[in-house]
Each structure stands twice: as C-alpha cells, then as structure tokens.
Amino acid sequence: MAHGKNSEEKIVYVGDSRVKKAKGFVVPPDYTAYPGKSEAFIPNFLLKEWMVGVVFLVGFLVLTIAEPAPLGFPANPSATIIPMPDWYFLFLYEYLKLPYASGDYVVLGVIGVTGVAFSALLLAPFLDTGKERRFYRRPITSSLMILSIMAIVYLTNGAWTHYTSEMEKSGQKPEHIQRHEEAEEKRAKGLPTSNAVVTKEVAIVEKEDVAMESYKLAGCITCHAADMKGAAGPSLRGIGDVHDKDAILTIIKEGYNGKMGPQYDNAIAAGLTDQDVDHLAEWLAKQKAE
C-alpha cells in the first residue's frame, strides 16, 4: 500500500487509489450501543433463522405437491376467455375500470392517481421527514398507508367477485381446471392426455404434374420459392383452401391487392400458352391441406 495508517503526509488517500480520505461518513452505532443481549449473526442467529426457513420450506413443498401449478389450453387468439391478470395486479386492473380512471379520464387513471401514488411510495422518506418513527405519532403518513391498503383490498375483492360472477354467467370453468378434468377422463379411457400443439406441414398435391414445370418456368418461384413455401411472396401450399380456380386465374391476370402485379404477360413471355396458365390455375386450386 502506498500510504500506511500513520502516514505523515497532509493528504491521505484511500488504499493505493487517488481517492482522498474524507471524514464525511459517520459510522453507525455499534450494537453494544443498544440495550439488551445481542447475538452473533454467524453462526448463532443464522442457524435459528435457517430453522424458520426449513419449517417454511416444508410448508412450501407441501403446497407445491398439493396444488400443482395451473396450466390451461394453448393460446388461441379466437378463444373466448375472460382475461384475468395475476392476483397481485387485480387492484390495478379493477381500479382502471372505474369511471374516473377509464374512458375519457384514462390519462388521469394511468398517470394521475397511479403515478402520484407510486411516486409518493417511492419517495416516502423525503415526504415524511420528521424524526418520529412510531406509526401512531405519524398520523398522516400512517393513515394514508392504511387507507391505501384498504383500497387495495376493496379493489382486489371487487375484481375477484366480478370475475367469478362473469364465469358463472357464461358457464365457463377456469381453463386449468377444465384441462385437468379432461385429462382425468382421457386417462381413465387410456387415451393420450396431451394438448400439445402439433403443426403438420402441408404437402404439395400432385407434385409430378406438368403444372409444376409451368410454375417454375413462369417465374412464380422468384417470390413464392421453388418449394412453394413462399419467400418475398406468401406460401402457396394449401392455397386451394383459400381461392378457387377462377379466383386464382383472376389473380394471375390482374394481380393481387397491389401486393403482386399482373403475371399473365410474364408467363406468356416465358413461353407458356394460355392453356398452360389455365392448367396452372387448376393445379393451384387443387392445393388443399387435406
């Protein structure tokens, strides 16, 4: 170290750094300053704390075994579900439905009250600057907090009551319960219980048809790719489920929604006859998923 403890120099640095040693920080009182019996953190207190931890852990593990984590059905944007956030967001969710926190007043709801409340909580030590620590000697601070907690309990209860009544009205069951019951039924019948999403690749129908050659020759492959899975343009596999032959012919001749220009002249220029194009459209209309 560059400077020992008993350095005679006028400026004293911290360690071998260039930070000057200052005497700003006041060392907190030693625990012997507090009355009563203090105890070593390690190992005495930590072992006692660990015993509390073990009891907690046993209870926690019993909970995880008794109540498996819920899992519903795979996300499906067209499903009819009553949306529900996790329980600790319920008060915010319910609050933002109040008349003066939604609709025209949504700014007040999102930024106004919520913003002020959370900022006040964040900056509590700078708002409540008195020396007094006991809560009953700080009536304003304490009552604000108690009021907030009561509001949170009230709003959470409101959200939950609303949710359960909605579920009852629509005759729905929470999906994780539904899934569990269905799985039990399937298991009893010896069927597989999985709800896993299985994606099957759509195959090209009549791959050996001459239309496949026309498809390549006419230059369709530049956008729709040689395997018809699409590149700059969309996939044409299973296109027969979307458009029939006439519609496809119209698309080839007139283009598609401004995304694709007319392709008929290009096809003729590439050496296809009108009959070839007609056959190509017919073949494309046969491209169905099943």
Add this chain to the structure above:
Amino acid sequence: MFKNIYNWIDERLDVTPIWRDVADHEVPEHVNPAHHFSAFVYCFGGLTFFITVIQILSGMFLTMYYVPDIINAYNSVEYLQTQVAFGQIVRGMHHWGASLVIVMMFLHTMRVFFTGSYKAPREMNWVVGMLIFFVMLGLGLTGYLLPWDNKAYFATKVTMEIANSVPYLGPVLKELMQGGTIVGAQTLTRFFALHVFFLPAVLLTLLVGHFIMIRRQGISGPL
C-alpha cells in the same frame, strides 16, 4: 486442514476483511424473535431473499426444458409438467414462489414503513427497496405470459391495452414491449428475454445495493 487451506488463500487474497464486512456482525436483541416473539416481523426481509433464491434456482432448472417460441412454449411447459421427473414440483415452486415473494415483500415493506425505518440515514435504501418491488412486479408480469396458454395470452393483451393508454408514450411503449403490432411470437421472445436476463440482472444489482447499505448503516434501533 481446512484451516491451512483458508490460511493459504488468506495470505494471498486477504479475505478476512471481506468476511468481516459480510458476515461478522451482531444481531441486536430488539430484532431477535428468540428474545421478543413480536420481533418475527423482522424476518420478512430474510424470507423474501430466501424465496428469491428459490425462484432463481427453480427458474434455472425450468430453462433446461422451456422453449420460448409460440408453438413449443406450451408444449415444453406441458411436457415439463406431465413427463419430466419432479418437473411438476419445480414448476410448482416457481409458480407459488412468485406469489409468495410478493406477499413477503409486501409484509417486509409494511414492517419498514410502520416502524419508520426508512428515515434518515436510510432513505436511499427505501428507494432501492421500492425499485426492487417494481422489478419483482415486472418479473411477475413477464413470467405470466411464458406458459403461452389462453390465460397468459389474454392477460398480456389487456396489459398491452393499458400500456397503450399512457399519454404520448403509450403506443411506443406498447410496440416496444410487444415487438410488433400484435401479441405474438416477438412478444413471447421479448418477455422471455426480459424475464430471464434483463430484469434478474437489474434485480441482483439492486439487491447487492440493498444489502451493502444495510451493512453500512446497520439495522434501525429499537422504537
């Protein structure tokens, strides 16, 4: 022998002062439930940390099976839940731990609040603690989407609507979180990244600050 190994390391790295700073201190009577049972309220902070450790460990094991894409997310969670040995327990710990950590953190915050422990010189530690609270809520929000079931999907859609209603910044905020115009594949990978990398990094940094400040300032005195 252990003494010799310790001495060998200590001679080279001088670890004794670090040990002294981290662990060698006394617990005063007024926070020790062995002396006053009502002092159990001082346990909530430690229990919050304990559950946080459980969350980190169980989360690490979950990522060994979880796949963050819209087809395999659900499939991998279902596989983990129904096929993997002890998978149901590990996922259960992570699921219930997420709720318990909020409960414990709330109780800890209330203890600090009603004992006025956030007062000078401990203001900064309160602010850091509140930031930890917000990060935890963020972890809960992002983690909720990851199983990619209907409940997760529709709750996240509502979250996005709420984000969208923030004045001026709303649409930008929504698109940033969503990674596009709909709740979809990008949203899932984004929430996964936030849940597994960004937020835990912030959380650990804040926790280190929280603990250093406790050691520097000591526990607040008796009322």
